[in-house]
Amino acid sequence: MKHLDCHKNIIYLWQIHSHMQSTYYKIKDKIISSERGQLFFPDDFSTLGSSDAVRSALVRLCQNEIILRIAQGIYYYPKSDTKWGSGIIPPSMEEIANSIAKRDKIRIIPVGAYVLNILGLSTQVPANIVFVTDGSPRRISIGKGKGILFKHTSEMRNFAYQSQMMLLIVTALREIGENNVTPEQLEIIKTHLEKVSLEDFQRDIQLAPIWVRKLLQNK
Template structure:
């Protein structure tokens, strides 16, 4: 059981942080023992100060004050980015998730896939959902200046040269307007040749 001093110190660190911040047990390793940390996190969850979003992952959640819907859980991408930051690895979203983010598909995947230069593994988030990290040695090819440009390229790679529709290209054209010209000119050089040709024709 967490001592009151350990509990108070952990709670103070959490509540002084920005809402939406993710925490892991080792975020408090300098404050208390493993058992005390675990006990404090369980208590903070019961008290409604934090929420548990996955095994060993907690969030000091944002609160919707505009519409009154209460606690706003972190997005899958927020959780993935939090894990990547903790593990000091890089990640890149891919698959059906990217298509959904850009409005190119209505499909919402149960498992969101990220390429990483870290180890391959799956993190369960909620019932039947998860984050799948797939190791790749090609992370340098994803070093885009513009995140939007990265998403566009990953989406085209997912769809394939022969399968992309005119409607999808029109949606991509709309997104490209939000990519700074300087970023586009540098990032286009990182894209596969067929993707490069598609985007230069838009």
């Protein structure tokens, strides 16, 4: 009887090992058939094996340097600079944030120093970038001292803009403040406004604070 139990245990362990091996190669094939520079989450492979098998496969793929773990539960199929030979091109913080938003089916808007940097209104490059979201608040640590912060907002009009550029401009102006906008910043904003269609401008301007409306309509 003991011999039979031992035999059953061996078969069971072999089946687990076989399942994990199968999951590993399925995940590996899916990743290497994808475009380099893509981000992955464990949920992307939920149909290829159990959660334990998927987790084990991702650890092994990292060990084999096929993918990189850039944050908890976030993996990167590295893209390299073949032109200048400067090595791996890491994903931008915005790419990571957008991938998380897509996975979680939430909307995000860059705010703070980050939105000013995007539009060239500030040279400050924040180590931690902030987004407001209609989803849950959280912080994602990306490397040493860097991170992405999602802050929940109940201001749903923020997500009603048709033009992404108009959204960024209005958000940036609100960040700067009514009496703090410099002539240099206004010139930069003017160049960005040229990328917004008249139709989008006329619709989206109604969503902006009154002082922002007056400022932009005078440009």
